[in-house]
Amino acid sequence: MSATPGRSSLPVAVAGVAACAAACWAFLEAESQWVVAALAAGVLAALPVLDRTGLRARFDAAVHARRALAPALVVTAAFALALVLRDSHFALLMLASVALYVTVCLGLTLQFGFAGIANFAGAAFFGIGCYSAAILAANTALPHLLAVLAGGLAAAAVGSVLILPILRTRGHYAALVTIAFGILFRTFLEVNDVLGGPQGLKVPGMRILGWSFNDPPPLPGGVEASFYLNYVIVAVALAAGAFVLVKRIESSWIGLSFDAVRLDETAAAVCGIDIARWKILAFVLGNFLAGTAGAVYAMMSGFIAPNSFTFGDSLILVSIVILGGVGNPLGVIPAALLLLILPEKLQAIQEYRFLIYAVLVILILLYRPQGLLPRRLREYSAPGPRP
Amino acid sequence: MSAVLTAQGLTVRFGGLTALDALDLELRPREVLGLIGPNGSGKTTFFNALTGLYRPAAGRVVVDGRDLTGATPQAISRAGVARTFQRSRLCLSLSVFDNLMIGDHRNLDHGLWANLVRRRYLARQVGQAQARARELLAIFSAPLAGRMSEAVAALSMIDRRRVEICRALIGGPRILLLDEPSAGMTHDETHELMADLLAVREKLPSLAVILIEHEMNVIERVTGRCMVLNYGRKIREGSYREVAADAQVRQAYLGED
Numbered sequence: 285m286s287a288t289p290g291r292s293s294l295p296v297a298v299a300g301v302a303a304c305a306a307a308c309w310a311f312l313e314a315e316s317q318w319v320v321a322a323l324a325a326g327v328l329a330a331l332p333v334l335d336r337t338g339l340r341a342r343f344d345a346a347v348h349a350r351r352a353l354a355p356a357l358v359v360t361a362a363f364a365l366a367l368v369l370r371d372s373h374f375a376l377l378m379l380a381s382v383a384l385y386v387t388v389c390l391g392l393t394l395q396f397g398f399a400g401i402a403n404f405a406g407a408a409f410f411g412i413g414c415y416s417a418a419i420l421a422a423n424t425a426l427p428h429l430l431a432v433l434a435g436g437l438a439a440a441a442v443g444s445v446l447i448l449p450i451l452r453t454r455g456h457y458a459a460l461v462t463i464a465f466g467i468l469f470r471t472f473l474e475v476n477d478v479l480g481g482p483q484g485l486k487v488p489g490m491r492i493l494g495w496s497f498n499d500p501p502p503l504p505g506g507v508e509a510s511f512y513l514n515y516v517i518v519a520v521a522l523a524a525g526a527f528v529l530v531k532r533i534e535s536s537w538i539g540l541s542f543d544a545v546r547l548d549e550t551a552a553a554v555c556g557i558d559i560a561r562w563k564i565l566a567f568v569l570g571n572f573l574a575g576t577a578g579a580v581y582a583m584m585s586g587f588i589a590p591n592s593f594t595f596g597d598s599l600i601l602v603s604i605v606i607l608g609g610v611g612n613p614l615g616v617i618p619a620a621l622l623l624l625i626l627p628e629k630l631q632a633i634q635e636y637r638f639l640i641y642a643v644l645v646i647l648i649l650l651y652r653p654q655g656l657l658p659r660r661l662r663e664y665s666a667p668g669p670r671p
Numbered sequence: 672m673s674a675v676l677t678a679q680g681l682t683v684r685f686g687g688l689t690a691l692d693a694l695d696l697e698l699r700p701r702e703v704l705g706l707i708g709p710n711g712s713g714k715t716t717f718f719n720a721l722t723g724l725y726r727p728a729a730g731r732v733v734v735d736g737r738d739l740t741g742a743t744p745q746a747i748s749r750a751g752v753a754r755t756f757q758r759s760r761l762c763l764s765l766s767v768f769d770n771l772m773i774g775d776h777r778n779l780d781h782g783l784w785a786n787l788v789r790r791r792y793l794a795r796q797v798g799q800a801q802a803r804a805r806e807l808l809a810i811f812s813a814p815l816a817g818r819m820s821e822a823v824a825a826l827s828m829i830d831r832r833r834v835e836i837c838r839a840l841i842g843g844p845r846i847l848l849l850d851e852p853s854a855g856m857t858h859d860e861t862h863e864l865m866a867d868l869l870a871v872r873e874k875l876p877s878l879a880v881i882l883i884e885h886e887m888n889v890i891e892r893v894t895g896r897c898m899v900l901n902y903g904r905k906i907r908e909g910s911y912r913e914v915a916a917d918a919q920v921r922q923a924y925l926g927e928d
Contacts, residue, residue: 529787536786536793537772537779543765544773551760554722555838556748556776661766661822664797 296346297357304618305361309368311625312375320629327622331656344657347614351531358617359524366516370503376512378628380584382620383519384577389604389616390526391573396602397611397659398539399566400546401450402459405466406601409439409571411593412469413578415479418487418588428490432579439575440568447567451560454549466595473590484589487582490518497583515584522580526573530613533569535664542566543662596638603645609655618656674733675700675879676721676752676846681730683713683720683903690716692903693730698846703872703880705894705911707887709924713903714883715757718848722754723747734846749777753844755835757851757883763824767815767834770823771804774838807837810874811867829860833867840875847880853889865889887915899923 307327314320334340347354362379369375388410395401403409413435420431446465450458474482489498497514533539544552545562553559582588604623608615623644627637648655676698683691691713698704706714719725721732723744731740734750742750753774761770772779779796780786786793801819808816811833818826823834832852839847852868853861865888871878872893884890890897890911897914899907901923907914914920 532787532790537781537796538783538786540765540769540772541776541781543762543769544776547762547764548760550724550744551756551762552773553744554724554748554754555774556745556842557773558745661820662769664794 293346293349294353296342297350297354300343300346301357301361304621305365308365308379308621308625311629312369312372312378314629317630317632320626321632324626324630344660348660354614355524355527355531358527359520362516362520366513366520367509370507370509370513373510373512376510376516377584378625380512380515380519381581382624383516383523384581384584385601385604385620385624386523386616387519387526387577388574388601389608389620390523390530390613391570391577392601392605393570393611393613393616394530394533394542394566394573395570396605398534398542398546399563400542401563401567402602403462403567403570404459404595404598404602405446405462405469406574407593407595407597408466408469409443409574410578410581410597410601411473411588411590412439412442412571413575414487414582414588414593415473415485416575417579417582418485419479421488421490421583422485427492428583429492431583432576435579435582436572436574436576439578440572443571444564444568447564450567451563463595466593466598470590470593470595473593480589482590484587484591486587487585489586490515490580490583492518498586512584515580519577519580519584522576526577527613529569529573534613535662538562538565539662599638600641603641606645607648607655609657609659611659612655612657615655615657673700674698675735676881677731677733678717678721679731679733681717681720681732682728683716683725684728690903691720691727694900694903694905696898696905698879698881700879701877702896703882703894705890705897706881706883706900707885707890707897707914707924708900708906712900712923714900715850716903717900718754718850718881718883721747721848722752748842751843751845752848753839753842753846754848755832755839755850755852757854759831759835761823761831761835761838764822766820766822767808767826768801768804768819770834771807771819771838771841772800775800775803775841777842804837804841807841808833810870811837828855829863832856832864836867836871840871840878845877845879847878849880849882849884851883851885853884853886861886861889865892868893887911 310323311320314323362383366376366379388406392403392406395403416438417431417435420426420434421428449461453461473479479485489496491497498511500511501509501513503509541557541562544555544557545559549559600623604616604619607623608619623641627634633640674697678694678696681691681694682689694717706717708714716725720727723742723746726741731738733739734752737750739747739750762773804819805816808819812830815830815833823831826834836849836852853864856864882894894911897909897911898905899914899920906923907917907920
């Protein structure tokens with residue numbers, strides 16, 4: 285099973301993460317459409333090669349063997365990438381957006397990947413966080429760190445109401461409830477004048493303890509960098525925190541209860557597992573993550589409007605989870621990079637991005653239902669039961 | 672009241688169909704009761720009503736003197752009733768250990784703080800649980816106890832059945848309901864399974880068991896008393912020999928005139 289135990293796992297993990305970071309750098313720096321298209325084709329062609337040669341499995345095993353270190357490795361890579369690209373507003377904005385999308389998708393992993401609740405209103409919960417933070421930051425003196433927290437709590441609170449009809453339905457019907465909610469949310473924003481209606485709201489930039497995010501960061505040695513570097517730091521920290529949380533849940537009795545509920549509600553009930561309790565926990569925690577990410581996003585972009593929280597945006601979130609590998613928190617990262625950066629860089633396909641997402645999801649479900657990084661068996665924090 | 676489980680006039684209806692018709696049953700401590708009857712005679716329906724999956728239209732279910740009629744499956748599980756299913760309901764994509772721990776739900780600490788922050792404490796709990804699981808699996812088969820970290824999907828039919836029985840047993844139930852454990856087994860596997868059931872009998876003498884089974888060898892060897900259902904009604908009760916000799920039973924089962 286694990287091809288590379290012991291010493292060789294660290295270099296393999298480092299090399300793999302570095303290769304991903306280098307690919308991101310190439311994408312973000314590429315100027316011409318042709319170069320981007322060639323890069324995309326290269327990555328696409330590389331995937332089956334990595335599979336065939338067993339390199340992907342080796343990387344997977346190495347990251348697993350070094351799982352205590354893996355988050356630090358990815359965070360380091362993200363910061364290194366941000367520093368290399370420090371003077372490009374666009375590249376840093378993309379990196380921060382990816383980190384925030386990763387956070388939301390980790391929330392969806394809790395809900396869909398673990399507890400089996402298909403949430404097609406991810407963008408709506410993200411939006412609740414955005415609007416809460418926007419209003420709090422613009423109209424109150426609440427410290428912005430608390431405004432971010434409030435964004436998460438607001439999303440969690442709305443989610444804890446929406447969970448009631450979801451608990452009364454199963455499978456596809458529960459998914460329909462979330463779809464209806466997502467559409468309702470957007471319509472509510474458009475007709476609500478207090479929230480700016482279709483024109484949206486302006487949001488002040490983030491300030492934490494006198495650190496103003498919309499000013500260039502004071503780097504040592506007078507190195508200049510885009511102000512987005514501030515947001516990259518916060519967004520990556522948020523994503524890393526969410527990642528550790530989700531991994532800890534997965535490797536605990538709570539993650540096991542989620543799995544039991546997802547895989548067989550009847551058997552779980554007969555074993556004494558309270559289905560509603562675990563669905564509520566997964567849904568509320570997942571929406572909390574989506575809300576906090578939304579709050580940071582609102583302050584970063586400086587402007588929010590209902591058009592950013594459509595059903596289509598929710599579908600992008602779900603496709604990231606499916607592409608990454610349902611239930612594998614790590615898979616969300618490459619999937620978010622791919623699905624967010626590619627359309628931005630490849631203007632030619634931007635018009636058709638939803639079409640391409642749809643085709644992509646169908647192709648994945650047909651040919652690679654386990655996603656880029658398939659989920660592994662659970663290992664608890666204790667030394668495994670392997671003899 | 673010496674019975675650990677009593678059903679009185681238990682009735683289950685699906686629309687116009689009466690699947691279980693005023694069934695009376697007393698399960699005594701430490702006994703293994705065989706439940707037999709042709710397909711569709713209401714055996715599994717009876718288990719579903721006992722474990723709270725179906726709501727009885729009439730009648731009562733009493734476990735250890737507590738009325739649990741219409742209680743949730745969770746409450747009934749907490750009262751010490753565990754079961755297996757005729758068609759395996761294990762989580763195939765999870766490890767053997769994970770599946771057992773699903774059955775041990777009520778003995779695990781599910782607090783957020785304990786699970787997310789107190790990782791050493793959690794690791795200790797996992798270690799103890801692994802020892803518990805290994806010990807239980809070893810009653811059935813030593814090789815199986817060594818395969819705890821493998822996915823259930825990798826196991827043979829009989830090992831899956833053993834895991835399912837262990838999942839029911841690990842929480843320390845007082846009453847075990849086994850729904851046709853030999854279903855889908857070969858002749859040899861059925862023999863192995865019978866030995867397993869006798870081993871359980873020996874190691875856990877205080878457990879009371881109701882066993883649904885079509886294999887009459889198993890019924891004869893394992894059970895002390897049998898009950899025969901037909902069209903949702905009890906038609907005979909007694910030792911296997913008495914029941915097997917009964918004309919009405921032979922007619923229901925074998926279609927003899």
